[in-house]
Amino acid sequence: MKILIIEDEPSMQEVLKQALEQERYRVESAEDFETAMDKILAYEYDCILLDIMLPGGSGLGVLQELKKQGKSDSVIILSAKDSVDDKIEGLNLGADDYLTKPFHIAELQARIKSVLRRKIFGGQQIVTLNNVQINYEERSVSVADVPLPLNRKEFDILTYFAANKNRLINKASLAEHVWGDYIDQADDFDFIYSQIKNLRKKLKKCRAGIEIQAVYGLGYKLVLS
Known part of the structure; x- marks a missing residue:
């Protein structure tokens, strides 16, 4: 399974990458809005981990483009902003889940497995x-x-x-x-x-x-x- 991490903080990006690769996911990354847009337009992903606050633009803009393109990539928003309005907007734009930083890697992995089960096999393991x-x-x-x-x-x-x-x-x-x-x-x-x-x-x-x-x-x- 292929995951895209859209995260501008290098240390966070590396921690996520290592943890997910240990679970045998194939992981790619983008550190800013422009790179993220290039990747989502060129490739398909099973799951996207999306930070809202990005250099050059908002992660919500990435969500809007995914919706505009009719793409089915599952999206989990990872954000330091624990705002109800942000959560509602993100979910309304098509995000599958929303996780507030800081979080435990084990919880993130469980949520990734959950959205992938829904996407790939209709919720079945x-x-x-x-x-x-x-x-x-x-x-x-x-x-x-x-x-x-x-x-x-x-x-x-x-x-x-x-x-x-x-x-x-x-x-x-x-x-x-x-x-x-x-x-x-x-x-x-x-x-x-x-x-x-x-x-x-x-x-x-x-x-x-x-x-x-x-x-x-x-x-x-x-x-x-």
Whole structure:
């Protein structure tokens, strides 16, 4: 899962980044309004941690742009301003949650998991697709109750497909979602082919009731088999 931290205080940004990476999230950051706007317009995120007071503009302006663009990124506002009016405005603009600084990292992590469950699997921790069970919080997969070992990228790919089952996913969207803005440095999509090839082999070998189908020239989609 991919998280964007929009926070101008370097020490806070680093603490959040380290804590979230320990939870195996892929984390990107923006330290001012302009950088934040560039990132939300160019990329999709599973969750955005948003400070209201930013150099160059307000975090509420970022929320307004997300709403204007029709983006579905989940947003948790992190603010030192404990104002009811700010909370109401932020939530009315589409924020999913509001956490006042200072806060405990454990509480933030719990809230991130909560909004991601709502966004990805309709509030469920475990999603079942035929004989396949995906436990999002434990980052585990089983087929007919037998654990299926997956590496980090394979799990992220499978989760992304599961959240978009029966929908065509093009290679660019998949690469950007799983690898983030580092994809700009790639010359081709060979690394995607390799990860998906390995994932498809593992699913087939254990007779999983799902299949990742290739749609020639367009991308892939996950279907029940």
